[in-house]
Amino acid sequence: MLCTLSRTGISSKHTYRSFSATVRTLEPKSLFTKHPDDVVLTLALRTPMCKAKKGGLKDTPSDVLLVGMLKAARERSGIDPALVEDIVVGTCHAPSPAYEARASAIAAGFPKHVPVQAINRLCSSGLMALRSISDSITKGDIDVGLAVGVESMTHNPRPTPKFNSEEIKANQAATDCAEPMGWTSEMVAADFNITREKMDELALLSHNRASEAQKSGRFDEEIVPFKTILKGEDGSVKEVVIDKDDGIRHGSTIEGLAKARSAFPDWGQARSTGANSSQVTDGAAVALLMRRSTAEKLGLADKIIAKHVATSVVGRKVLERTGLKTSDVDLFEINEAFASMYVYCVDKLGLDIEKVNVNGGA
Incomplete structure (x- = not known):
């Protein structure tokens, strides 16, 4: 998700039609102008996104991913690492994330301060x-x-939440917090009458777009070829360089997706499958952000990818606050964790599907 802007192939015309982080004014015209205090993105890199437990990064722990991406950011940005004033690492399952993040930054060549x-x-x-x-x-x-964002779901799978508080145990809404996200997908599909067929339809579009994007080289610039090891079932170990996402379903058809089994059979009439849900993934991404005036001072004005990175460009609240309509936005990126949410967002916001996740998604 950190590499959304580079992955969608944003051109210069898109750069100035994106959302401003500073929100100095709510007038749309301010979004299309340059200001010294704009927050700009000057670098966005990622590892290949690989299948957990059986993909190219299955034998690569999260700290190895983290060191590799931080080192790539330091080397490719060309800036003095001492100029970086904060590093924030987003991660979900790592058991000791703060220690891992700190150690990785130092190992990658960033000063201790x-x-x-x-x-x-x-x-x-x-x-x-x-x-x-x-x-x-x-x-x-x-x-x-x-x-930075990093996750190794091979080495750090989703833990099963356990609650000790009697107050939590007595509160159904509170205990529901331990339910897997797949169940949420099923509830969204049921509550908003989203059919399996519609979910498969958009999933097929996503798979085919991602396949085309990979084959045409649209991901090459943002992917850092990752040197790592792969262990064989016979105990052998070999060095490899992973440079492609390995979870894209090339050659997908609607008939093939229809044959996919339910990912949550205990739900009953489950509609989420391995084909219309995001894979369990190993990977990492990094983005370098700075003030526009700083980028210009460092000679990086021509490296600016976009003006700000919005947390969510599809939220009605964001559109209302900026005074924009969906027709004013060139590209949308929606998290495709499960097709039910994807379908719901596209329909609810009335989005033009030709503008949404143009290079596929999760």
């Missing part, structure tokens, strides 16, 4: 890292920061 923190907001942890850095720049606390 650069503060590092870990943040967890479950599925939006990476976006919260972006928001944290963006907010710090907006408030004037820092001028340059790194936002």
